[in-house]
Amino acid sequence: MNTDTPTVIAVPGTEPYDVIVGRGVLSNLRASFTPGVRKVLIVHAPQLADWAASLRTELRDEFEVLLAEVPDGEAAKRVEVASFLWQILGQADFTRTDAIVGFGGGATTDLAGFVAATWLRGVQLVQVPTTLLGMVDAAVGGKTGINTAEGKNLVGAFYAPRAVVADLDTLVSLPRNDLLAGFAEVVKAGFIAEPEILAHLEADVAVATDPGTPQFRRLVELSIGLKARVVGEDFRESGLREILNYGHTLGHAIEHTERYQWRHGAAVAVGMVFAAELGRLTGSLSDAAVDRHRSILESLGLPTTYPVGRWNTLLAAMQRDKKARGSMLRFIVLDDVAKPTVLQGPETSLLFAAYQEIGS
Known part of the structure; x- marks a missing residue:
């Protein structure tokens, strides 16, 4: 894995945050959480299971880390999948001082963001997009949502992440x-x-x-x-x-x-x-x-x-x-x-x- 000097792009506004872009910048994930976070749920697509397991290994000396695999692509953006994640958060006693990581493409980050926005009316969110679409669009800007039978993204929330970590190395294996x-x-x-x-x-x-x-x-x-x-x-x-x-x-x-x-x-x-x-x-x-x-x-x-x-x-x-x-x-x-x-x-x-x- 390459490592270089990351580019930090500031997102201004009432809830400012940084987008960190570079190679090997997943190491910045730990520093993206605010003090007080004890539990972290990493929501990931199936093809990222090995990456997610590695992230859990890197973080578990400081946090209690849970993994939740969700369907790939738009199949993740269903209320049934959101409900599955809410159930995990409830059974693990996630509080407002804990965090969710959206680790995957745009559909995964949309879903993770929506669940973060709605659990206890808002818990900390860090987005880690692993597709080009996720990096340049879905994970930045705080739009979160799921689909319904009537249309795309009709149910959702505006919810700013704590940070976005865009590691270009994750694109190497992208089809x-x-x-x-x-x-x-x-x-x-x-x-x-x-x-x-x-x-x-x-x-x-x-x-x-x-x-x-x-x-x-x-x-x-x-x-x-x-x-x-x-x-x-x-x-x-x-x-x-x-x-x-x-x-x-x-x-x-x-x-x-x-x-x-x-x-x-x-x-x-x-x-x-x-x-x-x-x-x-x-x-x-x-x-x-x-x-x-x-x-x-x-x-x-x-x-x-x-x-x-x-x-x-x-x-x-x-x-x-x-x-x-x-x-x-x-x-x-x-x-x-x-x-x-x-x-x-x-x-x-x-x-x-x-x-x-x-x-x-």
């Missing part, structure tokens, strides 16, 4: 398709605020997506830095934070329609092209900028189309989306790269026209 799917959120950050990300991907996509390169680390840090600035200013998504939903309104609808068999990043990739087409149809975004969306996403092997004939199902899912305001749909669109804006209540005919542009 290539999962790594590239996580790049959808990196590309999103590039289009809404950080054009340097797009430039790196266009210069050499192989180098930029290699976890061992400085360019890869730079893209991770740029993405986390953007999210830290945004959520620090708007923790509860009452204004600026909404720009982080670029591509997500249709993306979440696709995930729901596909019964979460699509990777989140794949769905968001299609959602971004849809949002770009919306921007073009409203006259704010150039053809070249829309083409840039497609070329960058396709260079990562991410989808940019979706089958025609499913519009009514997708529209119904979008209308249930938590970003809607009453019956009014809201979309983040671009006036240009790094110039996001809100499109409120677009006509259904406009949405359908944009959908036709991504149809396959």
